[in-house]
Amino acid sequence: MNPPKDSEIVRRILQGETNAFALLLDRYKDHALRIIKRRIPEKDIEDIAQEVFVRAYQSLPGFDPESHFKKWLSVIAVRTCCDYWRKGYRTQESPMSSLSERHSEWLEAVISSESTASVDEKARQEEAKEVLTWALARLSAEDRMVMEMVYLEGMSGSEAAELMGWSITNVKVRAFRARKRLRKLLSGLLKKGEAK
Secondary structure: OOOOOHHHHHHHHHOOOHHHHHHHHHHHHHHHHHHHHOOOOHHHHHHHHHHHHHHHHHHHHHOOOOOOHHHHHHHHHHHHHHHHHHHHHHOOOOOHHHOOHHHHHHHHHHHOOOOOOOOOHHHHHHHHHHHHHHHHOOOOHHHHHHHHHHHHOOOOHHHHHHHHOOOHHHHHHHHHHHHHHHHHHHHHHHHHHHHO
16 A cells, blocks of 8 residues: 555645644654754754744645645745744844954964964864854854855755745845855954954
8 A cells, every 4th residue: 555645644634634744744854854954053953843843734724735745845944944043143142252262363374375284174174164153143044044055055046046935036146145244254353363
């Protein structure tokens, strides 16, 4: 016997068989977790995963049975991650000085093209990751998501546009502005390091 199609499961849920949602949860939880783990700090993954499935359940009446549930769930997962960063961006109050002196020195050395050959490659990569994380945290949620999807995950503009529910032009404009903002943040950090 073949397992039921996603659209059949959704139909059963909407007809009152709410326990059938567990079938979709089992089928797609790993997929949703892969999306979330790439975008959310580890400490919040479980909460965001739960939020994704709550939103999916609540949105089932709007699900088009002709579409693919996996793709539909992917959009919900990406947008939930975006909302996570949007909330954090609104409450953010950390100044540029929150980046440690060690990170400032690293950034200065890299940008000024000083020789870093003596520095262990893995340590440099970790430093770069921390500086990038710091800088990404200062972008709006939408800009952060575009930067992560297009530049860190290698998605095409059309793939990012589809997941965010935007036009390709909007993705390109946001990516351009986000790159410019990151450059400004990192330049400001370098100037702060030079002033010491």
